[in-house]
Amino acid sequence: MYVIIVGGGTVGYHLTKDLVARGHEVTVIEQDEARCKRLTEEFGEVVLRGECDVALLREAGAERADVLIAVTDQDEVNLVACLLARRLLKVPRVIAHIVDPRNRPTFEGLGIDLTVSSTDIICNLIEQGAITTEIIPLLALGKGDLEIVELVLPHDSPALPLLLKDLPLPGDSVLVSIIRGDQIVFPRGSTTFRPNDTILALTSTKGVEQLKQVFYR
């Protein structure tokens, strides 16, 4: 893939490092001389120095780029870079890093659908950790409203005497598998539970709290 990165700060640097290591072609657009120097010394000729406008994007070969990622520390700059790339140079995929999560609806409204906000990610992690002390989120799916979670059954779990089919599971949750020691048990209606079973469940984010009540006292 050919990737154009706008902004060679900390995020841009590590993105470049990662993408280059995976064998992708990368060009970084960066204004600051010291940052450009550091990137060139480490990754070779990957830098175009200057401000991200259409002329520089053309010089970077944006017409053949597969994706542009804007990761400067200014949301406004990232927005403009993405819009120029998308609208004028028809880059098929643009991704914007946003500092202030309140700007997300604006980006979406202007057609930049893929935004990444570290503030949002950290807040979600904290929130999930806070509401589910024993249920560990493993993977967020969709737009984050569906997730795969892991939970370990305690000795006093109210689920222990019951068959799976008798569990009051929330309607939008499915048990995916049960890990018992080094065995994997595929859950059926007749499955029973044992203490220390590790359960993987697919659930809506709303269902997490209810799942907790099914398996924990």
Place this chain on the structure above:
Amino acid sequence: MKVLVVGSGRVGSFLARHLVGHGHQVVVVDRDPTSFKMLGEDLVVERVAAPATGEVQTTFTAKTRIRCVVGSGSDAEVLKTAGIQAVDAFVAVTDNDYVNLMAALVAKELHHTARIIIGIINPRRLQIARELQIEAICPLTLGAQSMFESLVR
């Protein structure tokens, strides 16, 4: 007409006062509340609004009757508090060209404001504004142009 001015610096406050002097209704947005002093000496904090968005507050200059909203001009919520839905014209003249561009995009594409104009400090960015179909003026270029004309006339 109703005009929303983003940026209460020299250009913004001059423009706001001028518009009010000509009988127009003006709201000014700036993230620095001290900048509203340039609108008039009689500045009073009228109410603190929109607690959900935190930084948004509204002040008022009594004599000049300019409503002032504290917040970033590129923040869509702040612009809503300032009443962007109902304005006839939108001006963005902060000292950050990209804030002006983003604010104008919000006005143009999300609120379909009839008349939009922004100030651009770095003349090279006039091209960016043109490409995003935002009308822009660079005071520096205009100033230099008129100096040139006086010199060679």
